[in-house]
Amino acid sequence: MQSQHSAAAANSALRKQLDKRLSDNSLRSLRISSSDGIDLCSNDYLGFARSGELAALIESQSVSDEHRLNGSTGSRLLTGNSVLAEDLEKFISNYHKAESGLIFNSGYDANVGLFSCIARRNDTILYDELSHASIIDGIRLSYSNSFKFRHNDTEHLEELLRKAVGTVYVAVESVYSMDGDLAPLKEIVELCKKYNAALIVDEAHATGVFGKEGEGRVVELGIEKDVFARMYTFGKAIGCHGAIVLGSDVLKQYLVNFSRPFIYSTALPPQSLLAVKCAYEFLKKNSCRIDELKNNIHFFNEQVKKIKKVKLIDSSSAIQCVVINGNEQVKRAAETIQASGYNVKAILSPTVAGGSERLRICLHSFNSKEEITGLLRIIESLIPSPAKINR
């Protein structure tokens, strides 16, 4: 009786929070996304997740005895390690020109696993205010001092660097997930050198998109030696699942010893590792898809310039955002676009700051020019006057 009563009270407390979301127009709910029309919202930038050719490649390799387990059976430190996992770490480290790598079960896990353990009580982490939730959650779990700097504002970062104590880490994303804009990595590298800080770069949305063979922005800029740690996800352009943290052998050994999401979780199953290996090989052979994606990004940017009313966040990545002020307004705009057969999502506050609610458009290698112009035509018809970005 007592426990029934407690459960009812707990559910009622939860209901109150959900009602608040409902009244703010920010209630999230799950939908099945298979028949949602033209894909202009997924992270499958190169079409790998839906590629029959890649699926056949994975299938052809998965018959070997070594890969027959359905699950990994445990944490990597107990029974879950394999030659497959170790070889894949070496292969991906080479691909991105890093000394060493450690695979995590997701990009979220990788960031939490990295940020929660690298900085200790008297150290400092400085991070961009638009950092992904996984970076922020990892920092929260650490005992370090942490301060955020204004988005892409290197002067503000320098101000904080001057005051920072202990071992100092700077965290940025090479491509920001909600805005699609790029971090000024070269300037940030210089600042890190000047103040002896260790730079950490989340390459989630640059993997498969930047660099000749999709190696990301760090390799594209040739700054791999200046970056302490990098995080690459396999769930976006790679079209699979999981992630890797790249850095020195020492960093890898440290994470194996101190990173709790790595230590206390069952490792990825062999099928997942095999799929990632095949996807990376596929990426190397299909760099034409990166060119097709770049082409579409360029085309989108050229076309959107012709529409004076649209307020676009400046971006040369696959993520393009049209700002429409207000949850209700942006939701309605997304619904109209979806009803016309284009799958574009509204990003609401509090996920982004109030006043900068947006349509988040993800471009892909497989989108046609007609799809892009068709989408822009609808957007043009929806936006009455320029919206302002409030940060």
Ligand SMILES: Cc1ncc(COP(=O)(O)O)c(C=O)c1O
């Ligand atoms: C910048 C960034 N980092 C990390 C993640 C988490 O990656 P995953 O989806 O593999 O957990 C995401 C995913 O949205 C992201 O956008």
